[in-house]
Amino acid sequence: MVIYGVALLSFCMIAGVFFGELIGYLIGIDANVGGIGIAMLLLIFIANKNSKNIKIDNITKSGINFWNAMYIPIVVAMAAKQNVLAAISGGWMAITAGVFVVILSFLAIPFLYKFVKTKES
Amino acid sequence: MIEILINTLIDNSIITAFLFVGVVTYLSYWISRNLTAGIIHGSAIAITLGLILAYAGGLYEGGTRGLADIPIFAGVGILGGAMFRDFAIVATAFGVDLKNLKEAGMIGALSIVLGVILSFFIGAIVAVLFGYTDPVSITTIGAGAATYIVGPVTGTALSASADVIALSIAVGLIKSILVMIITPFVAPLIKLNNPHAAMIFGGLMGTTSGVAGGLAATDPKLVPYGAMTATFYTGAGCLMAPSVLYLIINLMF
Numbered sequence: 001m002v003i004y005g006v007a008l009l010s011f012c013m014i015a016g017v018f019f020g021e022l023i024g025y026l027i028g029i030d031a032n033v034g035g036i037g038i039a040m041l042l043l044i045f046i047a048n049k050n051s052k053n054i055k056i057d058n059i060t061k062s063g064i065n066f067w068n069a070m071y072i073p074i075v076v077a078m079a080a081k082q083n084v085l086a087a088i089s090g091g092w093m094a095i096t097a098g099v100f101v102v103i104l105s106f107l108a109i110p111f112l113y114k115f116v117k118t119k120e121s
Numbered sequence: 122m123i124e125i126l127i128n129t130l131i132d133n134s135i136i137t138a139f140l141f142v143g144v145v146t147y148l149s150y151w152i153s154r155n156l157t158a159g160i161i162h163g164s165a166i167a168i169t170l171g172l173i174l175a176y177a178g179g180l181y182e183g184g185t186r187g188l189a190d191i192p193i194f195a196g197v198g199i200l201g202g203a204m205f206r207d208f209a210i211v212a213t214a215f216g217v218d219l220k221n222l223k224e225a226g227m228i229g230a231l232s233i234v235l236g237v238i239l240s241f242f243i244g245a246i247v248a249v250l251f252g253y254t255d256p257v258s259i260t261t262i263g264a265g266a267a268t269y270i271v272g273p274v275t276g277t278a279l280s281a282s283a284d285v286i287a288l289s290i291a292v293g294l295i296k297s298i299l300v301m302i303i304t305p306f307v308a309p310l311i312k313l314n315n316p317h318a319a320m321i322f323g324g325l326m327g328t329t330s331g332v333a334g335g336l337a338a339t340d341p342k343l344v345p346y347g348a349m350t351a352t353f354y355t356g357a358g359c360l361m362a363p364s365v366l367y368l369i370i371n372l373m374f
Contacts, residue, residue, distance in 0.1 A: 079171030085179030090291025098295025
């Protein structure tokens with residue numbers, strides 16, 4: 001049933017966020033440490049187990065795939081609720097820092113990628 | 122008449138948000154097809170349009186949540202909030218290739234640590250160039266250059282002034298917005314077209330909303346890989362900025 005897929009997704013997210021909060025609490029910082037990443041790993045793990053003992057049928061899958069497909073629309077809504085005004089009124093310092101951080105981080109990607117590839121071969 | 126319509130929209134806020142996003146998406150794909158000959162992807166236009174509307178909403182209502190502060194668009198704030206965003210991000214993991222993930226696990230972790238350090242020091246250098254001399258302010262602004270969550274968390278931990286904390290949030294917001302807009306354009310230049318590069322991208326940029334928006338407009342298949350590393354970044358930043366990185370800044374000033 002579709003709800004099984006949605007419920008499985010919800011289970012993964014709640015479990016992941018819970019562990020993220022727990023890790024944050026244990027190392028003494030007021031932030032969720034990788035909760036969503038843990039939730040993703042959990043879902044990937046369950047989905048790969050699928051073939052052996054637990055069976056995720058196509059209708060169940062459609063409950064997950066619906067939210068997968070809603071990702072871009074949700075990102076559009078997310079863009080529409082950003083505090084763009086505050087970002088721009090942060091003045092030149094905020095803009096300068098933001099621009100440099102983004103440009104230099106982009107430049108670092110091919111560098112790091114090449115480093116990985118040479119190490120592998 | 123009008124009042125009844127407005128009340129209907131407000132009372133069904135999330136449904137109104139679905140309709141709103143549908144209309145924005147339709148317009149964006151129309152613009153993509155007819156005005157850019159398909160060169161600029163529809164979702165990139167939709168995200169940019171969303172940001173422009175957020176700016177307009179901020180001007181009109183004076184709040185902090187862009188368009189979502191206007192009562193009839195309150196549902197946009199819920200649909201685009203962290204809860205639904207994260208739910209959809211988790212859903213994108215369904216169908217991820219475990220092999221790719223295992224291969225890039227180490228480099229993903231490395232890129233997160235490097236990403237926090239790189240962003241932090243660029244932010245700190247800009248803060249110094251703009252005349253900040255006390256280590257707490259420099260650290261807080263550097264932390265804001267990581268993400269707009271790391272900034273205030275660090276600033277609060279170090280008791281930075283409210284102005285500096287607000288500034289650190291602004292730096293993080295600019296970063297996140299730029300990543301959303303620029304990524305689809307620079308992706309071909311930096312070969313951001315495979316899962317490994319996407320994991321490095323997520324780890325270096327770290328802003329979950331920026332990475333989520335940027336990859337959505339570049340290639341939706343890459344989203345889970347970038348999002349995976351990006352979601353660990355804020356935690357790593359909150360861990361490193363008020364401790365090790367602050368100590369380094371403190372030694373220098």
